[in-house]
Amino acid sequence: MATNYKGEFAIQLTDIKKSFDGGKDFILKGIDLKIPKGSLTAIIGFSGTGKSVMLKHILGLYKPTSGKVEILGQDLSLFNSDQLTQFRCNYGVLFQSAALFDDMTVLENVSFPLEEHRRHLKKEQVTQIAYEKLKMVGLDPKHYEKLPSQISGGMQKRTGLARALALDPEILIYDEPTTGLDPILTEMVDNLILETHKAHQGTTSVMVSHDLGAAFRIADFIVMLDAGKVLLSGTAEDFFKSDIELVKKFVGKGMKH
Amino acid sequence: MSSHPAIQKTADFLDRVFLGIKNTVQNFILLIGDMTLFGAQSLRLLFTQPYRYGEVLKHMEFIGNQSVGIITLTSIFTGLALSFQVYLGFKLVNAVNLVGPTVALGITRELGPVLTGLIVAARAGGAMAARLGTMRVNEQMDALDVMGVNTKQYLIAPRIIAAVLCMPLLTALFDFMAMVGCWFLCIKIVGLDDAVFYEKIAQTVEVYHINEGLFKSAIFGLMFAVICTYKGFNTSGGAKGVGEATNRGVVISMVSIIIIDYFLMNLIRIYYLMAGIGR
Numbered sequence: 353m354a355t356n357y358k359g360e361f362a363i364q365l366t367d368i369k370k371s372f373d374g375g376k377d378f379i380l381k382g383i384d385l386k387i388p389k390g391s392l393t394a395i396i397g398f399s400g401t402g403k404s405v406m407l408k409h410i411l412g413l414y415k416p417t418s419g420k421v422e423i424l425g426q427d428l429s430l431f432n433s434d435q436l437t438q439f440r441c442n443y444g445v446l447f448q449s450a451a452l453f454d455d456m457t458v459l460e461n462v463s464f465p466l467e468e469h470r471r472h473l474k475k476e477q478v479t480q481i482a483y484e485k486l487k488m489v490g491l492d493p494k495h496y497e498k499l500p501s502q503i504s505g506g507m508q509k510r511t512g513l514a515r516a517l518a519l520d521p522e523i524l525i526y527d528e529p530t531t532g533l534d535p536i537l538t539e540m541v542d543n544l545i546l547e548t549h550k551a552h553q554g555t556t557s558v559m560v561s562h563d564l565g566a567a568f569r570i571a572d573f574i575v576m577l578d579a580g581k582v583l584l585s586g587t588a589e590d591f592f593k594s595d596i597e598l599v600k601k602f603v604g605k606g607m608k609h
Numbered sequence: 610m611s612s613h614p615a616i617q618k619t620a621d622f623l624d625r626v627f628l629g630i631k632n633t634v635q636n637f638i639l640l641i642g643d644m645t646l647f648g649a650q651s652l653r654l655l656f657t658q659p660y661r662y663g664e665v666l667k668h669m670e671f672i673g674n675q676s677v678g679i680i681t682l683t684s685i686f687t688g689l690a691l692s693f694q695v696y697l698g699f700k701l702v703n704a705v706n707l708v709g710p711t712v713a714l715g716i717t718r719e720l721g722p723v724l725t726g727l728i729v730a731a732r733a734g735g736a737m738a739a740r741l742g743t744m745r746v747n748e749q750m751d752a753l754d755v756m757g758v759n760t761k762q763y764l765i766a767p768r769i770i771a772a773v774l775c776m777p778l779l780t781a782l783f784d785f786m787a788m789v790g791c792w793f794l795c796i797k798i799v800g801l802d803d804a805v806f807y808e809k810i811a812q813t814v815e816v817y818h819i820n821e822g823l824f825k826s827a828i829f830g831l832m833f834a835v836i837c838t839y840k841g842f843n844t845s846g847g848a849k850g851v852g853e854a855t856n857r858g859v860v861i862s863m864v865s866i867i868i869i870d871y872f873l874m875n876l877i878r879i880y881y882l883m884a885g886i887g888r
Contacts, residue, residue, distance in 0.1 A: 413751065438757055445751075445755045453749055468757070
């Protein structure tokens with residue numbers, strides 16, 4: 353990441369390679385990446401460059417074919433599956449589709465992680481925290497008892513974010529949060545990400561996105577992937593100054609939108 | 610030395626056939642192994658904290674309670690139809706008094722568990738595969754994973770154990786209602802003597818006959834729950850994938866129930882011989 357950065361890193365990937373067919377074809381071809389603690393980092397790139405696969409390595413959902421994934425100073429390869437499951441409490445993830453549980457109400461969706469991991473809390477305390485998180489993301493209380501299918505896409509994103517924030521995670525991940533949304537909703541989600549990041553100082557936010565404009569506007573650092581490798585990482589300024597043809601092309605297209 | 614083209618062609622053909630058989634057998638063994646491991650891992654998690662007994666009850670309500678209507682309806686008509694066919698056959702040899710015990714043995718030992726297994730696999734097994742498949746393609750399972758919730762413990766184990774517990778109860782209901790159908794046909798429709806009907810059944814049907822069916826039904830419950838949850842859990846490819854997973858889950862479950870029933874029947878027979886049970 354930023355070469356002059358001297359602080360702690362929340363996420364460190366060292367020479368990550370990933371193949372799904374026994375080494376014939378590599379999706380990730382040696383990713384080296386360091387994401388500073390407390391930063392808002394955007395991972396960008398064209399479709400099929402390995403962004404989602406890399407994200408799944410960060411989340412511990414995939415094991416690398418070779419290389420090391422360190423999250424908050426812990427090497428994920430040293431965890432067994434139960435330890436990994438527990439460790440994932442450090443993450444909060446907003447999925448592209450929000451991934452709300454469709455048989456639970458909005459409030460139950462946000463309460464669910466608390467009921468799972470804060471078992472000492474009473475029902476009223478869980479509800480209280482869930483209310484606070486939903487209020488924080490700006491969702492009107494009149495929607496709290498509705499099912500996800502009864503609210504709009506924007507409200508679903510807000511609910512998904514409230515659920516991601518429920519356990520006060522150290523790492524917040526946004527997996528293509530604005531893909532498929534209209535420009536107004538996209539701006540709303542981008543602002544929500546920025547506001548949430550500002551309100552949770554110390555939390556490391558990672559946003560995987562196609563939306564270069566948003567990445568430049570809200571991210572502290574940007575990482576661009578191409579063909580399973582990091583093409584460029586740095587600030588928005590580094591991207592504007594870059595001589596790499598693909599970066600120039602991507603920046604040009606991103607700025608038009 | 611070059612062989613005759615026709616021989617070479619035949620050899621190539623046989624080569625392809627044997628390779629196809631080898632791959633099919635290999636894939637089948639791998640699938641069975643994978644499913645067994647999947648079921649065993651999930652069941653082990655049921656006994657680790659946090660316990661999911663509330664989820665077990667929820668799924669028991671779905672698999673058991675919500676199947677009562679369909680089981681009642683199908684069992685009565687099965688009892689009626691089977692009794693009538695047996696009556697027509699036994700009438701030819703003047704043995705109509707044996708209709709009750711024959712139907713009772715057939716129902717309790719074979720038809721009860723097998724038909725209950727098929728009906729519940731189609732209804733609840735299909736729903737399980739579809740539900741889990743939808744959760745997989747809608748990223749809800751990924752959401753559980755990254756929330757630090759063990760998906761096998763939360764989604765799979767309660768469904769499997771609920772199916773194992775509910776199947777004997779539903780089979781007992783099937784047995785009882787099928788015999789009600791049999792009684793109605795024998796006594797009310799064809800006018801057999803009801804005292805003889807009861808006496809012959811009491812003389813012939815033993816508790817272990819009923820237990821045999823209940824035991825088999827628990828095994829069928831385990832089978833269809835593991836197969837359907839496995840298929841749902843490993844769904845990929847969007848809505849089409851969900852449809853395929855549901856279809857395969859139900860079909861494999863139904864075929865397996867019928868095949869395994871035959872082997873279980875023989876195993877139970879061997880056990881009876883060794884334990885000196887029955888006639």
